[in-house]
Amino acid sequence: MTETASTFKAKSTIKSADIEHRQKINFNIGKYNAVVPLGKQQFSDNNLVKERAKNIKWRALETLDQHLEEFEMHFTARGGKVIWAQDSQEALDEILNICKEKNCKTVVKSKSMVTEEIHLNSFLQENGIESIETDLGEYIQQLDGEPPYHIVTPAMHKSKEDVARLFADKLGTPSKLTPQELTLVAREKLREKYIQAEIGITGANFIISDIGAIAITENEGNGRLSTAWPKTHIAIVGIEKMIPSMTDLALMWPLLSTYGTGQKVTVYSSIITGPKQPGETDGPEEMYVILLDNNRTNILANPVQRESLYCIRCGACLNVCPVYKNIGGHSYGTTYSGPIGSVISPNLNGLKEYKHLSYASSLCGACTEVCPVKINLHQLLLDNRKESVEQGMTTFSEKMAWKIWKAASLKRSRMNMGGGGLKAKIVNALFKDWNKHHEPLHFSKKTFNEMWKDRERLK
Numbered sequence: 001m002t003e004t005a006s007t008f009k010a011k012s013t014i015k016s017a018d019i020e021h022r023q024k025i026n027f028n029i030g031k032y033n034a035v036v037p038l039g040k041q042q043f044s045d046n047n048l049v050k051e052r053a054k055n056i057k058w059r060a061l062e063t064l065d066q067h068l069e070e071f072e073m074h075f076t077a078r079g080g081k082v083i084w085a086q087d088s089q090e091a092l093d094e095i096l097n098i099c100k101e102k103n104c105k106t107v108v109k110s111k112s113m114v115t116e117e118i119h120l121n122s123f124l125q126e127n128g129i130e131s132i133e134t135d136l137g138e139y140i141q142q143l144d145g146e147p148p149y150h151i152v153t154p155a156m157h158k159s160k161e162d163v164a165r166l167f168a169d170k171l172g173t174p175s176k177l178t179p180q181e182l183t184l185v186a187r188e189k190l191r192e193k194y195i196q197a198e199i200g201i202t203g204a205n206f207i208i209s210d211i212g213a214i215a216i217t218e219n220e221g222n223g224r225l226s227t228a229w230p231k232t233h234i235a236i237v238g239i240e241k242m243i244p245s246m247t248d249l250a251l252m253w254p255l256l257s258t259y260g261t262g263q264k265v266t267v268y269s270s271i272i273t274g275p276k277q278p279g280e281t282d283g284p285e286e287m288y289v290i291l292l293d294n295n296r297t298n299i300l301a302n303p304v305q306r307e308s309l310y311c312i313r314c315g316a317c318l319n320v321c322p323v324y325k326n327i328g329g330h331s332y333g334t335t336y337s338g339p340i341g342s343v344i345s346p347n348l349n350g351l352k353e354y355k356h357l358s359y360a361s362s363l364c365g366a367c368t369e370v371c372p373v374k375i376n377l378h379q380l381l382l383d384n385r386k387e388s389v390e391q392g393m394t395t396f397s398e399k400m401a402w403k404i405w406k407a408a409s410l411k412r413s414r415m416n417m418g419g420g421g422l423k424a425k426i427v428n429a430l431f432k433d434w435n436k437h438h439e440p441l442h443f444s445k446k447t448f449n450e451m452w453k454d455r456e457r458l459k
């Protein structure tokens, strides 16, 4: 077993027995479950909406090369700069170059999973640049020294009392502040940082090719402040976030809001087409978009797994997953957790190291059912398993166990050999890992042939 797999197993074992954790998660997911059906009422035909959204992403991904070039052409025409980054290191080096050029000491950041993927905060810190998370959930997590727990709700595993204690500990506030008071504290601290920051860094929910823009949705206004207040704005975005046209937002924005948080549409929705233009009063003087590959083109090249790039990161599959709800977001040890994380992490970070995530599923199909872009998630998990077997990543004992099982199952005379007790002994020895967490397998005393003969005799 790889180190990542054994760490995952150890962390999951502890978390799944943690009753307090489960209560907090159930409470927060319960709130989500109460509002999502209300948000869905805005669609007269949910299935049709999902089909259309899937078609938009299909169209974008099937001709991604053309859309990326079209985006670049339009975006650069208005003075924006596009950087193509093949991997995390290239993206980090480019960001550092810009920071050095601008003599940047402070960066304000809005919520972005891609910046988590490339470990931007720790990289900037190592290079003497302060990077401040401005989304409240991310700010809480940064104060606590933890990565986000959930792709939409970063501090979902914390109660309001936990947050009050954290603020008291890290910021010296009274220990029993209400959520409103805590938010005001964060707001006051963050406003100072916006004034100091030379650069704002964001992700993007969508890249729009026909107008050369990025689209950002958020609820706190921190994204707008991060993009408009500092003189330089850098948006880093995975290439799969493409949609062909601005008119596609009419569907994609409400869809993302409803499946992400139950809202009809998020509070702030911004379309950013480049830096401040002559005569405009707001916006950054310079704007960069970093288009990140980081193994996404490998997924694109795989006709089966390509579908996983349709993901709009709404987080709905995490909220319905019985595994996620029990082991929590941090046990995965990857940027993307839950069903979509278990599908893409082995393909983004290496099948050998992360294939175990594709086995951490009951295959109940709840994730596939809820996905607003109809990604066949549980089938893709199975496909990862198949791929890992075909690449010979199974252990010797597992291979032998299945070989013996196959040899026995293919011949009736072999199936009839030995009594039920002997068979149970052999099979339980072969599948001993299974028996660590399950009752041993039992076999009938009589073989199928013998039972059939008895049945015929009684007719």
Ligand code: SF4
Pocket: 259, 310, 311, 312, 313, 314, 315, 316, 317, 318, 340, 367, 370, 371, 372, 373, 374, 375, 377
């Ligand atoms: S896979 Fe589907 S349900 Fe899961 S986060 Fe992505 S879009 Fe949402």
